[in-house]
Amino acid sequence: MAGESALNRPSDPNTRRVMLAMGLLYVGFGVMAALLQGGLPPILRARGLSMDKIAWTFALYLPIGLSFLWAPLVDRWRLPFLSPRIGWIVLAQLIAVAGLVVVAFLDGASPGLLFAIGLVIAIAAATMDLALDALAVELTNEQRKPMAASLKLAALACGSMLGGGVFVAALHRLGWQMTFVLVAAFMLLSLVPVLGLSPQDRQQSGRRAAPEKRWFACLHQARMRKYLALLVVAAGVMFPLSALNRVMLVDIGVSLDRIAWLVGTLQPLGLLAVALLTTPLIRRLGHRGALTLMAVVGGLCVVLLMTGYHQRWQLVAIIGTVGMSTVVGGLMVIYSALILRWSEGPSAATNYAVLFCGTRLAGIVASVLAGKLVALISWQPFYALGLAALLASIAWLLLNLRNESVAS
Known part of the structure; x- marks a missing residue:
């Protein structure tokens, strides 16, 4: 059965490394989700944007709920670098980071342009979350799955406090550009630990049967x-x-x-x-x-x-x-x-x-x-x-x- 590898035995010290890597990425995802959902609307309102325009920012959360639509691509397509799941994680996270850097240098840009870039960031973050959840399924056994589920909620709560709280509060002191650059840097650093899980990901990939031909089988x-x-x-x-x-x-x-x-x-x-x-x-x-x-x-x-x-x-x-x-x-x-x-x-x-x-x-x-x-x-x-x-x-x-x- 998928996930039943030596890595997942309770006594294996590598389990801690797996949990740490996934936890940091989940924190990063929580920062992004909170910034899009709970941080951006008050920021734009404080800058004088009307409520009817601010309402569109809540649509940035939709890709997180609709990501199942492109989940089969993550299962079927193996990218030509790194391991199957981690390749998708890295690509999606780098796109989100690049989007944040672009936003950092667009202070005062039109709401339509910011929304378009935000939508790209949201889709990338949702795709990263897809691949990360699949990695959690495959690198945790029955005993570790409750821990992985708890870890995700705890990490998202911490990320929510950072993205919807700390970074929003820091905007007043640090300014738009520095705040978004810091968020991008945090997202980039959260990638580092998961790179060390490529061998385990490849091992699991070798054991995994080919996906069924029917989408949403x-x-x-x-x-x-x-x-x-x-x-x-x-x-x-x-x-x-x-x-x-x-x-x-x-x-x-x-x-x-x-x-x-x-x-x-x-x-x-x-x-x-x-x-x-x-x-x-x-x-x-x-x-x-x-x-x-x-x-x-x-x-x-x-x-x-x-x-x-x-x-x-x-x-x-x-x-x-x-x-x-x-x-x-x-x-x-x-x-x-x-x-x-x-x-x-x-x-x-x-x-x-x-x-x-x-x-x-x-x-x-x-x-x-x-x-x-x-x-x-x-x-x-x-x-x-x-x-x-x-x-x-x-x-x-x-x-x-x-x-x-x-x-x-």
Whole structure:
């Protein structure tokens, strides 16, 4: 089976090198994603750009959710340098770095030009993430996959604080050019450790069967369609229970300054903490035990949200908001670990992209629809329905995991 190499034995010291290399690249990806999604809009707004033009910047996040469309290319095409996965990682990262350097010297350029370059950077970053996820699938065994999933969430949280926080704050002091040059330099340096994994990547490539001729062959497999359905339902329930809570806080009178502080500190710290705790939790309780615990804690957080809204208890609502965000982070670690396991095979990049992007897109669409639902039925019924749906979706997943365990 892919990933079952000597490299992945728990006692092998090379495992640490693999995790370090992947972790730094995930931090770099988090910096880029946060800069595009959370950093660029306020920067442009502070420069006097109108809201209708700023709204287009959110489209820069779309390639990250749509990368499954070109994932088969990453599986099928081997570049004429380095190893199969790392060649794609290096090429995509260098394109993103070059784009950042160009942006650094375009201070004051038209929004249309900046958007076009930003779109190239976003596509390159999404492609790098595809190849990196495939590398994680192939260079981690069953025991290390929860660690890889936790590592990704922790690294993305750290990258988010850097890209959406530190670099945005530094812009005022360092200026546009120096800030983007520093981001580019950070992205370039994050490539260095992964270059040392080329021998392991080549070894895995030699063992990997040729990808199937049909694109998205995974969707022709009943088990993969079942996995995708499970993840889509799970994401469609859990993401709205986290994404809309800051709006609810406004409705009960929490100040925007307090919400900004909440988003900027407590939520990233909660994600970082749960990323570190979920791997040992999975090792101790297994996937089903960890899911059950997250379901219980998530249910309690929804109760706090309902109570805080109903009684106008701001502190209770804030605790529920941070807690729900943390639970969703923990659930994503568990789901990501399962995706890493379910993606093994000759088309790891495509398998992972279909499952992970499907999960992410389902969460985005469901959050939009949930916002409209709240406008119709108000917060209390929304949270009541969300609590029931959360418990039902996790119960369905637990049942399928149990059946999968019995069958194996």
